[in-house]
Amino acid sequence: MTPAQIELVQRSFAMIVRQPDETAALFYRRLFEIDPSRKALFTGDMRRQGKMLMDTLNIIVNQLQTESTIQPAIEALARRHIAYGVEVKDFTSVGTALLWAIEAMLGAEFSIEMRKAWMAAYSFVAGIMREAMRKAATP
Numbered sequence: 651m652t653p654a655q656i657e658l659v660q661r662s663f664a665m666i667v668r669q670p671d672e673t674a675a676l677f678y679r680r681l682f683e684i685d686p687s688r689k690a691l692f693t694g695d696m697r698r699q700g701k702m703l704m705d706t707l708n709i710i711v712n713q714l715q716t717e718s719t720i721q722p723a724i725e726a727l728a729r730r731h732i733a734y735g736v737e738v739k740d741f742t743s744v745g746t747a748l749l750w751a752i753e754a755m756l757g758a759e760f761s762i763e764m765r766k767a768w769m770a771a772y773s774f775v776a777g778i779m780r781e782a783m784r785k786a787a788t789p
């Protein structure tokens with residue numbers, strides 16, 4: 651990611667982070683529309699889950715400039731996801747739903763450049779998570 655993209659992601663996330671419930675609700679609604687089969691993996695309270703997702707995204711987004719520092723935490727997050735029943739392929743639909751939710755929250759503020767920046771940020775995080783999951787699965 652370029653420094654300008656990191657700034658765009660941080661600036662746009664700051665606009666929606668104070669509405670975690672709304673953002674998370676949009677995200678899960680879209681995700682379960684795209685892939686209804688994933689709904690059964692979420693067994694806990696969805697409001698609490700949404701909060702955890704937004705808190706974690708906030709931490710990651712605000713540390714994007716120090717990529718190597720957040721990598722171990724993202725890898726640990728990925729390993730926990732194996733136990734939740736998540737598969738490597740799920741990152742595609744989750745990425746689509748996440749970008750859709752961010753765009754829906756930002757409305758007219760959402761630009762093409764912002765979309766590109768978010769795609770780069772998501773690819774970065776999902777790339778680390780996929781790799782960590784694959785590594786954990788290989789004996």
Ligand code: HEM
Pocket residue numbers: 688691692693694695699702703706707727730731734735736737740741744775776779
């Ligand atoms: C950017 C990628 C992702 C982030 C930042 C993220 C974040 C989180 C966080 C913070 C939790 C709370 C528990 C914990 O910290 O271990 C969680 C749980 C969970 N995530 Fe993710 N996640 C991501 C990708 C995915 C994907 C691709 C799926 C596939 C559908 C998924 C499904 C789940 C499920 C099923 C749980 C457990 C829910 C429950 O206990 O009811 N996540 N995720």
